[in-house]
Amino acid sequence: MKEFNLNTLVRKNILTLQPYISFRDNNEFSAPVLLDANECPFGEYNRYPDSTQKNLKNKLAELKRVSPSQIALGNGSDELIDLIIKIFCEPKKDAILIMNPSFAMYAFYAAVNENEVVKLNLDENFDIVKDDFLKITQERDIKIFFLCSPNNPTGNSVQDIEFFVQNFDGIVVIDEAYIEFSGNKSGIELLNKYPNLIVLQTFSKAWGTAGARVGAAYASEEIIRFINTVKAPYNVNSISQKLILKLLDDKDKLKENVGSILQERAWLEAEFKNIECIVKIFPTDANFFLIKMKNVDEAYNRMLEAEILTSKRAPAIPDCIRINVGSREENEKLINVLKGIAL
Template sequence: MSELKNIPSENIFIGNGSDEVIDLIYRVFANPGKDSVLICPPTYGMYEVSANINDVNIVKVPLLDDFQLDMDTILEKTNSDPTIKIIFVCSPNNPTGSRLNNVKFLIENFNGIVALDEAYIDFRSDRTYLPKIQKYPNLIVMQTFSKAWALASARVGVAYAQTEIISLLDKVKPPYNVSELNQKAALEALGLKHETSDRISKIMNEKEFLVDELEKLSIVKKVYPSDANFLLVEVSDANSIYNQLVDKKIITRNRHSQINNCLRITIGTYNENRQLLWELKNITV
């Protein structure tokens, strides 16, 4: 990892998936029953789940209509509430796919920990904040083997930060938190960098194709810009379309409860994407 990311090994923490990293950040930097975390929904659900497990109060500042950070409200909250010790942000964001523009400003204007989740950054690696960890002592960058590296079941998550933070994470992690089998799987994947790069290129090419074809469908109202390996798609009736796709054994993520009439569609293989389009063309709403 040090060689691949050009980051010293002392600035790297390996966790049992990013979810363990999230949990450990709460354990290290938030006092149960006293401190708070700020999150910006719609976003990755485990920030809230883990906060509840660790008895950390949750302050929510929803994203703006363009799925960017509401910096005025965030600063208002952090300046008025000293219990906010952590901010979790996800960029590219899940489930919107949007890259957050004001992360640098956020890091520089918040005295607590900014945990930046870059789970999908391998699909836009030029946008990573990894080079910034030596500049900002309050920044933790999280990445994962679950997406571009195709090792979701292996549970290997990575945190990058200054050595003081890495040392604290090492002190509170369980012993043997990443199994030898999972370590071997990650090492084998790292030895296949060119294959991974080729796979990412194919996914991004398929994404462009899928965007073009989805925008031609009458049931599709909008395809949002995405820096990830999925698309957020506004449709005429998300619940109905989701259920009809399930009947055809096609699984998307119904995000209607968070974002009106939106489905999150992961980019599949060549054949899967064309099957999806075929079924969407024949859906009745």
């Protein structure tokens, strides 16, 4: 990586953009009369949420062993992906690099922002070929590399992540939505070493609160300042902040969720091995499986008829379906349907 200068990567209009600052959230009061924001004086949630999310960031900082100023919170990781592209990528000019296949929203938000998407094709085991990565990044001027690990929809983790951070001259975003199921170390541990790194995590998966829509970005204080400048002022609502704070106080909840899912994941994998229509079970570090099937359309439709919703991955990954781990009752229903599929 060349000598890093963040200001050369940020869009010029963002460099001079002034953030929206809530006066009440950036000052301390003992018993304020709140007549500044045109709110209704009645109701449990009549006040705007804390735009700085101080309490939640402080709690997360303790858990992740970073400074609160290294954390930005979003309305799910999706909002943070969108913001990162807006901060660094000039519309109709800059490009992002994504693994192929990988999470669809990277390309979606690049398209919304009119940025080119360069695809780094994975090998037959869904691993990144380092020589291909080096070739593309040497030939192309790319602003952001989205590196999803464990990868969605393939389930496997990226090996030697630090190599890709070291050898990329733009911003590297490690999306760790499924990190809790993998047992791998988080890229958060590399933040102080690499100023071009952003790590995304979410409360939607292992924490079991997808409906709350809360995601977190961890990065240098400088990058976080830009994210906080561009984000909507009240992007994480009061109910979600309250819910996640309560969840973080329950220190056993995450362990309990992950333990149960890993147990069910192992049970499902053992059952899948005895099902005729399944050709291959790809290795997974996530809470889902990518499965190659004989007569995939028949299998998909049979599950759909039983009101079991799965994710068919064609044409990107032919003959494959992504199936996430459910409860034992849900998993048993899935297995019974699959066993009933005649070849």
